[in-house]
Amino acid sequence: MADYDFRPGGSLKFKGGVADGGIVKKKKKSKSRSQVEDSQDRQRQRDKDRLGSEGVEPAAGSASGSNRGSPDLSGKNDKKTDAERRFEEIQRRRLAARVARHARKTHKDRVNELNAKLEALSEHHDIPKVGPG
Numbered sequence: 001m002a003d004y005d006f007r008p009g010g011s012l013k014f015k016g017g018v019a020d021g022g023i024v025k026k027k028k029k030s031k032s033r034s035q036v037e038d039s040q041d042r043q044r045q046r047d048k049d050r051l052g053s054e055g056v057e058p059a060a061g062s063a064s065g066s067n068r069g070s071p072d073l074s075g076k077n078d079k080k081t082d083a084e085r086r087f088e089e090i091q092r093r094r095l096a097a098r099v100a101r102h103a104r105k106t107h108k109d110r111v112n113e114l115n116a117k118l119e120a121l122s123e124h125h126d127i128p129k130v131g132p133g
Helices: 033-052 082-104 107-120
Strands: none
């Protein structure tokens, strides 16, 4: 039983602290204000040059990435194949049809449709009662 008598006190310590020769992370050097502004100006100039041939001005905040995963529906791209152009045209038509179909119904109509659908389901889909009452 003497093996179990030792009970160290105090809080736990992390291994590899700075005093023990652990890893010390380097601090990042901050760029001066003028360097940051210069790099932003150069980026804007590159964007204008790139988009200047199309005659389209870049929108402020257009690099937010809100349309990730959806095809680029905005402009013409010379690098696209015929199949890609057809695909995007079909996507545009489907989106327009979906929006038109969705805009026709009011919220009240949608709620009524849902209630009718739920009413047509069998009792197997009912929510069971739990508890007294």
